[in-house]
Amino acid sequence: MNRKGLRKILLYVFVTGILLILLFPFFVMVSTALKSVDEVYTSPPYWIPRHIRLQNFKEIWDKYPLFHYFLNSFLIAAGSTLLNTVLSVPAAYAISRLRFFGRRFLLYLFLVVQMFSPIIVIISLFKVIAGLGLLDTRLSLILVNTVFTLAFSIWMLNGYFSTIPIELEEAALIDGCTRWKTITKIMLPIAMPGVVTTVIYTFIASWNEFMFALKFITSLEKRPLTIGLYNFIGRWTVQWQYLMTASLLALIPVVILFMLIEKQLVKGLTGGALKG
Amino acid sequence: MFYPIAYVFAMAFFRTNRLGNLVEYIGTDNFETLFRTAEFWQVTLRSIIWTALAVAAKTLAGLGIALLLNIDFKGRKWARTLVIIPWASSVPISAMLWQWTYNNDFGLLNYTLRVTGLWDDPPIWLAYPRSAFFANLYVDIWIGIPFMVLVHLAGLQAIPQELYESAEVDGANPWQKFYYITLPLLKRIMLIATLLSVLWTFNDFNVIYILTKGGPAGSTDILITYIYKHAFEFLKFGTAAAMAVITFGILLTVSLIYAYFYFKEE
Structure with missing residues (x-):
């Protein structure tokens, strides 16, 4: 066998090995989701259920307003992602390209927010949200998620924009492009992998946010999925098979989103843009 | 957003009642009490070790996997999705x-460790201090790896292909290409990712609190779970706030050191 073939086999072996280790708990999730209560509580346990029980999916779908939970989570995550992107792209661009006083200080300020865990600020944040009259609204979660994810987006995009040679933009400006056009036609396409990263990050963080939703949302029909999943966790027992089934379903939107935008995570247009 | 933070600072210097309202200014009493508690120092030290180990592991694994998934191969899209x-x-x-x-x-x-013969007699993970610490640590690392993969993968896309091509012309081997091209050009993104990871890992409450509640016997407490216990179980809001301020001090120091290196890149 030639060297190239060997390398290829090694690559697949590595990737498979890594995936097996990383996905181990995920296999546990699938296995548990397909078992009945009796099979879940069998010791020693086993991987393949004796009777594959797809009814678990139907049962939780019928018993709980899962569709509502999904919809709420989606509205909150999509809203946060949109708001985050609309704010962070111009902010990061301004900080990386315009030399104004206090730009570094601004970057630090966003970091400071990340230094406080949600559980530390939650009591006083609750008062703020109540003061704004936003308790029990999805908007409150969109706002809070945006605040907490903005730091990463701005730093990441700022880092990304800064790697793009300024000459590219200057050339466009000389050719008569407006500032707006250089951003949308030149910077954004090149920075796409960075933007995609912040979009995935914000969506996942908001889709999965738990603590704020627990405190801010009181009415049943506004609950997101993360709170809904807690239906299966009782004071003394956990309905593992249902919890795992629902968690499995909760993965789907994230996986779909990732698959849709994954192709942007390839070499941008920088290749050859600056030759000579 | 800055009101809640200011309130935490105020609480650290006041005596508070059981609802967390400020009662009386007491200066640095809360801090002095803490500094005399041996447990506080243990927990702080453990937080630092926890963060250092977890962030180092996440970053290395994330970078390695990102390099692997940057190679063009059949099924890459699926591999990337599964890693997330x-x-x-x-x-x-x-x-x-x-x-x-x-x-x-x-x-x-x-069960799997026993059946496959990888480990005939594995510990009851969450029952003993040492194994519980590593069990917690592993979960934190496991959750953090995909983020690191994604960020590094994005970072790799920003490196112009021509650099590798001209390096090849000059006869550079893969290791040299990695060391002289990939690493320096990834530095900025790596600094951002590891800094944020430090901030998040230091404050990772959910993993430890759900897995072991800081137990057995406080052996897996880090500052953030310790703060939570003080605030919401012992209702000592002042002490909890003082620790939050100390946490802030530690993280701010780390951030400033990081920022120094980050802006040196410009």
Whole structure:
């Protein structure tokens, strides 16, 4: 066998090995989701259920307003992602390209927010949200998620924009492009992998946010999925098979989103843009 | 957003009642009490070790996997998607899932280790201080890897292909290309990713609180779970706030050092 073939086999072996280790708990999730209560509580346990029980999916779908939970989570995550992107792209661009006083200080300020865990600020944040009259609204979660994810987006995009040679933009400006056009036609396409990263990050963080939703949302029909999943966790027992089934379903939107935008995570247009 | 933070600072210097309202200014009493407590120092030290180990592991694994998944091969899209999965569940749910996986009677981890002969006599993970610490640490790392993969993958896309091509012309081997091109050009993104990871890992409440509640006997407490216990179990809001301020001090120091290196890049 030639060297190239060997390398290829090694690559697949590595990737498979890594995936097996990383996905181990995920296999546990699938296995548990397909078992009945009796099979879940069998010791020693086993991987393949004796009777594959797809009814678990139907049962939780019928018993709980899962569709509502999904919809709420989606509205909150999509809203946060949109708001985050609309704010962070111009902010990061301004900080990386315009030399104004206090730009570094601004970057630090966003970091400071990340230094406080949600559980530390939650009591006083609750008062703020109540003061704004936003308790029990999805908007409150969109706002809070945006605040907490903005730091990463701005730093990441700022880092990304800064790697793009300024000459590219200057050339466009000389050719008569407006500032707006250089951003949308030149910077954004090149920075796409960075933007995609912040979009995935914000969506996942908001889709999965738990603590704020627990405190801010009181009415049943506004609950997101993360709170809904807690239906299966009782004071003394956990309905593992249902919890795992629902968690499995909760993965789907994230996986779909990732698959849709994954192709942007390839070499941008920088290749050859600056030759000579 | 800055009001809640200011309020935490105020609480650290006041005596508070059981609702967390400020009662009386007491200066640095809260801090002095803490500094005399041996447990506080242990927990602080453990937080630092926890963060250093976890961030180092996440970053190395993330960078390695990103390099692997940057190679063009058939099925790459699926591999990338599958790698994201540990991150795609909410952290409390992931922690619950691991609690179930670690379970000695019904969990599939110890069962699999025994059956495959990898480890005939695995410990009851969450029952002993040392194994519980590493069990917690592993979960935190596991959840953090996909983020690191994604960020590094994005970072790799920003490196112009021509640099590698001209290096090849000059006869550079893969290791040299990595060391002289990839690493320096990834530095900025790496600094951002590891800094944020430090901030998040230091404050990672959910994993530890759900898996072991800081136990057995406080052996897996880090500052953030310790703060939570003081505030919401012992209702000592002043002490808790003082520790939050100390946490802030530690993280601010780390951030400033980082920022120094980051802006030196410009």
